[in-house]
Amino acid sequence: xxxxxxxxxxxxxxxxxxxxxxxxxxxxxxxxxxxxxxxxxxxxxxxxxxxxxxxxxxxxxxxxxxxxxxxxxxxxxxxxxxxxxxxxxxxxxxxxxxxxxxxxxxxxxxxxxxxxxxxxxxxxxxxxxxxxxxxxxxxxxxxxxxxxx
Amino acid sequence: xxxxxxxxxxxxxxxxxxxxxxxxxxxxxxxxxxxxxxxxxxxxxxxxxxxxxxxxxxxxxxxxxxxxxxxxxxxxxxxxxxxxxxxxxxxxxxxxxxxxxxxxxxxxxxxxxxxxxxxxxxxxxxxxxxxxxxxxxxxxxxxxxxxxxxxxxxxxxxxxxxxxxxxxxxxxxxxxxxxxxxxxxxxxxxxxxxxxxxxxxxxxxxxxxxxxxxxxxxxxxxxxxxxxxxxxxxxxxxxxxxxxxxxxxxxxxxxxxxxxxxxxxxxxxxxxxxxxxxxxxxxxxxxxxxxxxxxxxxxxxxxxxxxxxxxxxxxxxxxxxxxxxxxxxxxxxxxxxxxxxxxxxxxxxxxxxxxxxxxxxxx
Numbered sequence: 189x190x191x192x193x194x195x196x197x198x199x200x201x202x203x204x205x206x207x208x209x210x211x212x213x214x215x216x217x218x219x220x221x222x223x224x225x226x227x228x229x230x231x232x233x234x235x236x237x238x239x240x241x242x243x244x245x246x247x248x249x250x251x252x253x254x255x256x257x258x259x260x261x262x263x264x265x266x267x268x269x270x271x272x273x274x275x276x277x278x279x280x281x282x283x284x285x286x287x288x289x290x291x292x293x294x295x296x297x298x299x300x301x302x303x304x305x306x307x308x309x310x311x312x313x314x315x316x317x318x319x320x321x322x323x324x325x326x327x328x329x330x331x332x333x334x335x336x337x
Numbered sequence: 338x339x340x341x342x343x344x345x346x347x348x349x350x351x352x353x354x355x356x357x358x359x360x361x362x363x364x365x366x367x368x369x370x371x372x373x374x375x376x377x378x379x380x381x382x383x384x385x386x387x388x389x390x391x392x393x394x395x396x397x398x399x400x401x402x403x404x405x406x407x408x409x410x411x412x413x414x415x416x417x418x419x420x421x422x423x424x425x426x427x428x429x430x431x432x433x434x435x436x437x438x439x440x441x442x443x444x445x446x447x448x449x450x451x452x453x454x455x456x457x458x459x460x461x462x463x464x465x466x467x468x469x470x471x472x473x474x475x476x477x478x479x480x481x482x483x484x485x486x487x488x489x490x491x492x493x494x495x496x497x498x499x500x501x502x503x504x505x506x507x508x509x510x511x512x513x514x515x516x517x518x519x520x521x522x523x524x525x526x527x528x529x530x531x532x533x534x535x536x537x538x539x540x541x542x543x544x545x546x547x548x549x550x551x552x553x554x555x556x557x558x559x560x561x562x563x564x565x566x567x568x569x570x571x572x573x574x575x576x577x578x579x580x581x582x583x584x585x586x587x588x589x590x591x592x593x594x595x596x597x598x599x600x601x602x603x604x605x606x607x608x609x610x611x612x613x614x615x616x617x618x619x620x621x622x623x624x625x626x627x628x629x630x631x632x633x634x635x636x637x638x639x640x641x642x643x644x645x646x647x648x649x650x651x652x653x654x655x656x657x658x659x660x661x662x663x664x665x666x667x668x669x670x671x672x673x674x675x676x677x678x679x680x681x682x683x684x685x686x687x688x689x690x691x692x693x694x695x696x697x698x699x700x
Contacts, residue, residue, distance in 0.1 A: 210573055234373035236366075241614045243573030244626065265357030284364050290619055293367035304363075308355040 195252065210243050212250040215296075219254075219279055222298035226278055232299030254279060254296075263304055267292075271302050344546070345384035358383075365547070368540045370562035370611070382547045389546065390445050390453040392484060393427040396477040397470045397504050397513060398459025402495035403429050405532035406539065425453075428472075439473050446487050454545060455488035457481065457516050460497040460504045464512030481519060490524045490551055491516060494538055496634060499527035499558070506640035517558060526551045527558040531634035534615050537563045557637070559609065568605035568631050571613035574598070592628060602646040603630030610635040 215235065222233035237247070255275030263269040267287040273280050280302045284292040297303070322328050342350070348358055362380040366373060395403070407430075424430065425445035426438065433441055445453065459477075462469035467476035475483075485491060493516040496502040504513035517525050528541055541560055544552045552560040569575065577583070577597040584592035584601055597603070605613075608631050612623040624631055630646075633639040643651070 210576060236373050238367050238620070239370065239614060241571040241573050246573075263356060263360065265354050265360055269360055284360055292364040295363070295367075295373060304356055304359060308359075311355055 210246060211240055212242075212246050212253065215240060215250055216253060219276075219296060219298060223276070223278060226298055226300070232297065232303075235296040235298075237294045237296065251281070254281065261305060269304065271305060342388075343384060344386040344388070347388075365543050368536050369544050369547070369552075370540065379547055386546055386549070388423050389489075390423045390425050390449040391456060391542075392425055392442060392445060392453055392488075393456040393458070394477075394480060394484060395428050396457065396459035396461050396481070396498070397511065398495065398497055399503075400429060401532040402458040402498075402538070403427070405530075405535045406494075435473075442484075446484065450487040452489050453487065454542075455484055455491045456494055457491060457498045458494045460501050460511075460513035460515060461519060462504065462511035462513050463519075464510070469511040478519070481516070485520045485523055488523055490526065490545070491520060492541060492545075492551075493517065493525060493527045493529075493558075495533060496529040496531045496637075496639070499529040500637035502531065503640060505638070524551055525558055526554060526560060529557075529559060529564075529635040529637075530610060531639075533635070534563075534611055534617060536615055537611055555609070559635075563611040563615070564609040564635065567607065567609050568613050568625070569608075572605055572625055573613070574625060587628065595628075598625060598628075598630040599650075600648050601630050602632075602644060602648055604633035604636075604639070604642070604645075604649060605631040606649060608633040608636055608639075 215237075218235060222235070226232060242250075257273035257275050257277060259271075259273040261271040263271065267285045267289070269285065270283045271280060278298055278300065280297040280299065282295045282297050282302055282304065284294070286292050345358065348361070353361070359376070359380060362376050362383060363373065365383070366376050366379050371379070393403075423445075426442040428438075431438060431441075459470075461467070461477045461481055463478055467478035470477045472480060493499045497504060497513075498516050501509075501513050501515045501518075504511055505515070517527065526541060528538055530537065537560075540563065541552065544560070544562075552562055555561055555564060557564075569578075572578075574595060574597050577595070578599060582591060582594075582596045583599055584596045586592065587601065592598075592601075599605075603625065605625065612631070613625070616623045616626070632645050633642065636642070
């Protein structure tokens with residue numbers, strides 16, 4: 189964890205030097221439990237952050253602790269969704285945005301791979317049909333030059 | 338007018354991919370305060386959902402509830418109106434006016450008799466034959482009874498429609514009453530708040546769209562998902578309350594440090610709403626976080642429940658008697674009417690086709 193200790197987090201009103209505000213810590217424990225479950229060959233877990241009463245600074249603190257990992261992915265469908273692995277492999281941060289860029293929901297997904305990144309089976313079948321049709325055209329590389337679908 | 342395409346078919350027609358659909362279901366589940374594990378079940382239900390006709394009647398109201406709904410961002414209000422429900426009548430949002438608007442309402446009612454969702458905001462004045470508020474010459478009272486007859490269910494949006502709200506406060510010159518005081522043979526869901534939080538309104542509509550029934554309700558007819566816990570139990574300032582650290586005035590050291598606002602009149606302990614978690618302005622903040630105590634706007638008679646700046650521990654005398662009296666009358670009247678109409682209501686609920694959460698869990 190590089191440089192995190194040098195970032196001074198100051199949340200006013202809590203007195204003393206409490207390292208965490210009220211709800212970042214319980215969520216981190218919940219993530220740890222989920223990781224233990226996953227490591228033991230169990231099911232993935234999704235935690236919906238909008239259900240948790242965060243005080244000011246809680247969310248930022250949580251994200252700071254989780255940090256950034258190796259993978260960033262963007263889903264462009266009905267607005268963007270940002271899918272990032274945190275510095276803890278297997279712990280993913282999924283943020284759904286509306287087409288106007290407003291945050292719809294934020295989930296923490298503890299899984300080998302977030303569900304949204306996996307290609308749906310029916311999509312694969314559709315892709316096969318579409319590509320087969322295209323390769324059967326007279327000029328597969330330039331289908332606009334003929335009346336192809 | 339409802340069309341025959343399911344929601345899933347309609348979204349795919351619009352070019353929404355399967356991933357996009359899953360994302361929509363995830364955001365909808367979050368908005369309905371359902372656990373993420375239910376997303377596949379919701380996706381399955383939404384695939385089959387048909388577009389219900391919605392008639393929105395605005396009575397003695399300030400339009401704050403409509404303003405709140407149009408701030409809802411998940412899903413966007415435009416897509417909610419145009420794609421997922423058929424909003425056939427709404428004063429503020431519709432283009433038609435005058436006779437054309439009333440004819441549109443009548444046509445929607447006839448076409449969807451027994452199946453449309455009726456949404457009401459504003460209280461209903463009953464004094465002077467209901468003439469304190471009329472639309473196109475028809476009193477609110479008459480219009481409510483007429484439209485309610487063919488509705489599958491009624492959603493009373495805002496504290497005015499749910500409990501009478503501001504007009505109902507002492508001395509209630511217009512004889513304002515709530516929807517549930519006037520209609521007793523239809524399923525009614527109360528979504529109180531002054532106004533309700535935007536995502537709560539759209540979350541309830543989304544629940545109806547997904548499952549075809551109204552969500553689980555508490556004793557005051559409010560959806561448990563959003564009104565099941567009080568503000569106090571979810572308030573991030575609770576640790577200060579536990580430690581006895583209270584702000585005594587709005588500008589003292591305690592206030593600046595964000596201490597508990599109990600002594601400054603916060604009604605959080607007796608108020609049930611989602612403000613502490615869902616917050617306002619897309620999750621920006623809520624009254625307590627901004628330094629002002631909760632005024633209890635989602636509870637009945639909150640305007641008459643003692644001062645906003647009087648702590649809950651201080652007896653309110655007058656208001657206490659009024660509340661007790663009203664409760665006693667309400668219980669007596671309610672018991673009699675309740676017995677008569679329980680069968681009607683049960684029949685209305687039974688006739689309505691629905692997909693239950695149990696069905697989804699069985700799949």
